[in-house]
Amino acid sequence: MTDTPSTCALSQDTALPAPPPARRVERVQVRDGVVSAGERAVPEEVPVALTFNGTTHAVMMASPTDISDFALGFALTEGIVASAAEILSREVIVVDEGIEARMWIAEEKMKHLSARRRALAGPTGCGLCGVESLVEAVKPAALVTADTRFSPATLLDAMATLGPLQSxxxxxxxxxxxxYFEPGRGILALAEDVGRHNALDKLVGKAAEAGFDTARGLLLLTSRVSIEMVQKAAVLGVGVIAAVSAPTSLAIRTAEAAGITLCAIVRQDGFEVFTHPGRIALPSPERQNHVA
Structure with a gap:
């Protein structure tokens, strides 16, 4: 393990306190023609710089919570590292402009990351330009081999337990x-964020820190399912995604190729299965007809 340069860290007494996840703001409300003054709680949103070996890789707008988990999850889902053990050190520093999540990785990993960034950087400074960037955007998700099966009731119960925990x-x-939900154990980890991708990265980081055997459980999402969400779910290693909203066409194709069961529009009265239905213990057609 290489030593982390001393210039990487700020001492605790020079660091600023983290912003609160929500603030109360004044607003004027109009309801049924009645105007009233008052306050509303709104989520905080701050720039988070994700740096590796002193170099900023990305700046994301995010909720100022679970930033260390966010940094780890981002590093994993972006393929910068393959496991938490490959991050030599990690620290979160609050500065006037936002939050820095500073990570140090082995030099060979950093060389690979630097080469990847050079291949993706476009001449206009957009960061993602050209054929290489298009390929990177739609890269195949990791193949998932989890074989745990779930009953329809388990999916519905899992989603029902999510809402009350979203503080x-x-x-x-x-x-x-x-x-992340496991039958018989309930929701073992949860993350919230103004960004759906950020929330999932935070969850990936939490699961990696806890060492969960994620093949046993399923992923619950409160958002629509896009290709990036499927790619991140594949890194998490769950066999089933259950989301309250609908998937995109590309997300469905990506889940199909990755071997992930994609369940969406999960509501109190049921859900829809778009890929690999074998992990859901659906009633047989004969039983459905009998029940009808």
Whole structure:
């Protein structure tokens, strides 16, 4: 393990306190023609710089919670590292402009990351330009081999337990959540963020830190399912995604290729299965007809 340069860290007494995840703001409400003054809680949103070996790789707008988990999850889902053990050190520093999540990785990993960034950087400074960037955007997800099966009731119960645990969303009604659920154990990890991708990255980081055997459980999402969400779910290693909203066409194709069971529009009265239905213990057609 290489030593982390001393210039990487700020001492605790020079660091600023983290911003609160929500703030109360004044607003004027108009309801049924009645105007009233008051306050509303709104989520905080701050720039988070994700740096590796002193170099900024990305700046994301995110909720100022679980930033260390966010950094780890981002590093994993972006393929910068393959496991938490490959991050030599990690620290979160609050500065006037936002938050820095500073990570140090082995030099060979950093060389690979630097080469990848050079291949993706476009001449206009957009960061993702050209054929290489298009390929990177739609890269195949990791193949998932989890074989745990779930009953329809388990999916519905899991989603029903998610809402009461979304404390930041209860306060603001403006953030997404991602959660990891196991039958018989319930929701073992949950993350909230103003960004759905960020919430899932935070969850990936939490699961990696806890060492969960994610092949046993399923992923719960409060958002629509796009290709990036499927790619991140594949890194998490779950066999089933259950989301309250609908998937995109590309997300369906990606889940199909990755071997992931994609369940969406999960509501109190049921859900829809788009890929690999074998992990869901659906009633046989004969039983459905008998019940009808």
């Amino acid at each position: 930041l969303n209860h306060e603001t009604r403006a953030v997404h959540a991602a959660a």
